[in-house]
Amino acid sequence: MSNFFDKVYVVVQQIPKGMVMNYGTVAMIAGSPRCARQVGYALHVNPDPDTIPCHRVVMKDGGLSAAFAFGGAAEHRLRLEAEGVTFKGDNVDMKKHLVCISIK
DNA sequence: GGCGTGACTTATA
Protein backbone atom coordinates (compact mmCIF):
# COMPACT_ATOMS: atom_id res chain seq x y z
CA MET A 1 0.00 0.00 0.00
CA SER A 2 2.99 2.16 -0.28
CA ASN A 3 4.11 1.47 -3.79
CA PHE A 4 2.32 2.52 -6.90
CA PHE A 5 1.57 -1.10 -7.70
CA ASP A 6 -0.07 -1.82 -4.39
CA LYS A 7 -2.07 1.35 -4.72
CA VAL A 8 -3.31 0.19 -8.10
CA TYR A 9 -4.52 -3.07 -6.64
CA VAL A 10 -6.50 -1.21 -4.00
CA VAL A 11 -8.00 1.21 -6.49
CA VAL A 12 -9.11 -1.57 -8.81
CA GLN A 13 -10.74 -3.36 -5.94
CA GLN A 14 -12.55 -0.15 -5.07
CA ILE A 15 -14.20 0.04 -8.48
CA PRO A 16 -17.96 -0.42 -7.97
CA LYS A 17 -19.70 -3.33 -9.65
CA GLY A 18 -21.06 -2.52 -13.06
CA MET A 19 -18.50 0.25 -13.52
CA VAL A 20 -15.21 0.52 -15.34
CA MET A 21 -12.18 2.75 -14.98
CA ASN A 22 -9.46 3.83 -17.37
CA TYR A 23 -5.84 2.97 -16.79
CA GLY A 24 -5.04 6.64 -16.72
CA THR A 25 -7.65 7.31 -14.06
CA VAL A 26 -6.39 4.46 -11.91
CA ALA A 27 -2.87 5.78 -12.31
CA MET A 28 -4.07 9.24 -11.34
CA ILE A 29 -5.73 7.95 -8.20
CA ALA A 30 -2.68 5.85 -7.48
CA GLY A 31 -0.67 9.03 -7.48
CA SER A 32 1.00 8.95 -10.91
CA PRO A 33 -1.24 10.19 -13.76
CA ARG A 34 1.40 9.25 -16.34
CA CYS A 35 1.80 5.67 -15.19
CA ALA A 36 -1.12 4.12 -17.01
CA ARG A 37 1.28 1.49 -18.32
CA GLN A 38 2.38 0.60 -14.85
CA VAL A 39 -1.26 0.06 -13.98
CA GLY A 40 -1.46 -2.56 -16.66
CA TYR A 41 1.84 -4.01 -15.56
CA ALA A 42 0.62 -4.15 -11.99
CA LEU A 43 -2.36 -6.17 -13.07
CA HIS A 44 -0.09 -8.24 -15.26
CA VAL A 45 1.70 -9.61 -12.23
CA ASN A 46 -1.78 -9.86 -10.78
CA PRO A 47 -0.94 -11.17 -7.28
CA ASP A 48 -4.62 -11.51 -6.40
CA PRO A 49 -6.66 -12.33 -9.50
CA ASP A 50 -9.55 -13.30 -7.26
CA THR A 51 -9.73 -9.91 -5.60
CA ILE A 52 -8.55 -7.75 -8.47
CA PRO A 53 -11.29 -7.31 -11.10
CA CYS A 54 -8.96 -6.52 -13.99
CA HIS A 55 -11.92 -6.64 -16.32
CA ARG A 56 -13.15 -3.39 -14.76
CA VAL A 57 -10.01 -1.65 -15.90
CA VAL A 58 -10.16 -0.45 -19.49
CA MET A 59 -8.40 2.02 -21.75
CA LYS A 60 -9.59 5.56 -22.14
CA ASP A 61 -11.57 4.44 -25.16
CA GLY A 62 -13.45 1.91 -23.09
CA GLY A 63 -11.67 -0.93 -24.82
CA LEU A 64 -9.67 -3.69 -23.23
CA SER A 65 -5.96 -4.21 -23.62
CA ALA A 66 -4.71 -6.49 -26.35
CA ALA A 67 -2.75 -8.54 -23.87
CA PHE A 68 -5.39 -9.24 -21.31
CA ALA A 69 -3.94 -12.00 -19.13
CA PHE A 70 -7.27 -13.15 -17.92
CA GLY A 71 -9.21 -14.96 -20.59
CA GLY A 72 -9.24 -12.59 -23.49
CA ALA A 73 -11.53 -9.79 -24.57
CA ALA A 74 -14.37 -12.29 -24.82
CA GLU A 75 -14.11 -13.15 -21.13
CA HIS A 76 -13.76 -9.48 -20.34
CA ARG A 77 -16.96 -8.57 -22.10
CA LEU A 78 -18.87 -11.42 -20.48
CA ARG A 79 -17.66 -10.41 -17.06
CA LEU A 80 -18.78 -6.81 -17.43
CA GLU A 81 -22.08 -7.69 -19.03
CA ALA A 82 -22.68 -10.04 -16.13
CA GLU A 83 -22.32 -7.02 -13.86
CA GLY A 84 -24.72 -4.88 -15.81
CA VAL A 85 -22.25 -3.08 -18.03
CA THR A 86 -23.38 -2.37 -21.57
CA PHE A 87 -21.14 -2.36 -24.62
CA LYS A 88 -20.80 0.08 -27.46
CA GLY A 89 -19.56 -1.90 -30.40
CA ASP A 90 -16.35 -3.50 -29.17
CA ASN A 91 -15.92 -1.14 -26.27
CA VAL A 92 -17.57 -0.47 -22.95
CA ASP A 93 -20.18 2.26 -22.83
CA MET A 94 -17.98 4.59 -20.80
CA LYS A 95 -20.63 7.29 -21.05
CA LYS A 96 -22.61 5.28 -18.56
CA HIS A 97 -20.15 3.04 -16.79
CA LEU A 98 -16.93 5.00 -16.78
CA VAL A 99 -16.08 5.93 -13.21
CA CYS A 100 -15.24 9.62 -13.02
CA ILE A 101 -13.25 10.11 -9.85
CA SER A 102 -11.28 13.27 -9.20
CA ILE A 103 -7.90 13.45 -7.53
CA LYS A 104 -9.42 15.53 -4.71
C1' DG B 1 21.58 4.78 -9.91
C1' DG B 2 21.36 2.48 -14.68
C1' DC B 3 19.05 -0.75 -18.08
C1' DG B 4 15.20 -3.25 -19.97
C1' DT B 5 10.41 -3.91 -20.05
C1' DG B 6 5.50 -2.65 -20.55
C1' DA B 7 -2.35 -4.71 -19.95
C1' DC B 8 -1.12 3.30 -21.90
C1' DT B 9 -1.54 8.05 -23.89
C1' DT B 10 -0.82 11.51 -26.94
C1' DA B 11 0.85 13.42 -31.25
C1' DT B 12 1.72 13.34 -36.05
C1' DA B 13 1.21 11.61 -40.94
Place this chain on the structure above:
DNA sequence: ATATAAGCCACGC
Protein backbone atom coordinates in the same frame (compact mmCIF):
# COMPACT_ATOMS: atom_id res chain seq x y z
C1' DA C 1 -10.66 7.54 -39.39
C1' DT C 2 -6.42 4.26 -38.97
C1' DA C 3 -1.34 3.56 -38.53
C1' DT C 4 2.97 4.55 -36.68
C1' DA C 5 6.24 7.04 -33.40
C1' DA C 6 7.59 8.83 -29.28
C1' DG C 7 6.98 9.86 -24.32
C1' DC C 8 5.94 8.56 -20.11
C1' DC C 9 7.14 6.45 -15.27
C1' DA C 10 7.45 2.60 -12.01
C1' DC C 11 8.99 -2.29 -11.07
C1' DG C 12 12.78 -5.80 -11.13
C1' DC C 13 17.57 -6.95 -11.67
